[in-house]
Amino acid sequence: MSKQIINTDKAPAPIGPYNQAVKANGFLFISGQVAFIPATGELELSSIEAEAHQVMKNLSAILEEAKITFDHVVKTTIFLSDMALFAKVNEVYATYFKGDHPARETVAVKGLPRGVNVEISVIAVVDL
Numbered sequence: 001m002s003k004q005i006i007n008t009d010k011a012p013a014p015i016g017p018y019n020q021a022v023k024a025n026g027f028l029f030i031s032g033q034v035a036f037i038p039a040t041g042e043l044e045l046s047s048i049e050a051e052a053h054q055v056m057k058n059l060s061a062i063l064e065e066a067k068i069t070f071d072h073v074v075k076t077t078i079f080l081s082d083m084a085l086f087a088k089v090n091e092v093y094a095t096y097f098k099g100d101h102p103a104r105e106t107v108a109v110k111g112l113p114r115g116v117n118v119e120i121s122v123i124a125v126v127d128l
Contacts, residue, residue: 001025010061012036020062028066030122033058048085052092055120068124070096075123078106089118
């Protein structure tokens, strides 16, 4: 099995002992992303919609670095600080996918890093 580490300065640097993504056996596994703005290191928390868009932009930058798109995504996991945010996050999330949508689960958790409201991780196939 070959393993390739994927990192880009167009997405937030990891805040712990992990990489942004790992490509292995035809899959890309993207670590959970939160709403850090890569250029400033600040969190985008002005609204839940803005926060969700920043998370998706960070995921997009990592996908782009791996030379794939949201069309390659087969599975996502969404972590929310409160299930009451589901509808607004779902509305933003839906704008990033065309055609077939990936499998997904969405769960509310007790807490997320740095007090954010949403974190999303992704699994994608490298070849369609």
